[in-house]
Amino acid sequence: MTIVALYARVSTKDKGQSTENQLPELRRFAQAHDYTVYKEYVEQESGGTGKRSEFQALFADAHQRRFDLVLFWSLDRFSREGALPTLQYLNQLQG
Numbered sequence: 110m111t112i113v114a115l116y117a118r119v120s121t122k123d124k125g126q127s128t129e130n131q132l133p134e135l136r137r138f139a140q141a142h143d144y145t146v147y148k149e150y151v152e153q154e155s156g157g158t159g160k161r162s163e164f165q166a167l168f169a170d171a172h173q174r175r176f177d178l179v180l181f182w183s184l185d186r187f188s189r190e191g192a193l194p195t196l197q198y199l200n201q202l203q204g
Contacts (some may be wrong), residue, residue: 113144116167116181118152128153131182138180147176171202 117131128151139146148170150163170176179202 114176115149
């Protein structure tokens with residue numbers, strides 16, 4: 110059984126990427142792949158920094174191995190800090 114975390118972050122520019130639109134799609138994807146959802150992390154802050162409360166909670170739970178995968182709408186919903194910081198975050202999750 111694969112346990113997943115869902116991560117959604119508000120978009121101030123593109124209303125089509127609201128958390129209300131992201132979460133149902135992420136839930137459908139998880140259900141279609143028989144994933145068990147551990148928790149939904151919903152961020153209302155900008156993605157320009159890693160100092161987001163739900164983002165930090167996601168990493169804390171990842172380090173405790175509470176889930177196997179993180180699902181997010183698109184890479185820019187995960188982080189907007191640029192390619193290198195985003196890759197570093199993804200590597201931290203993998204470790």
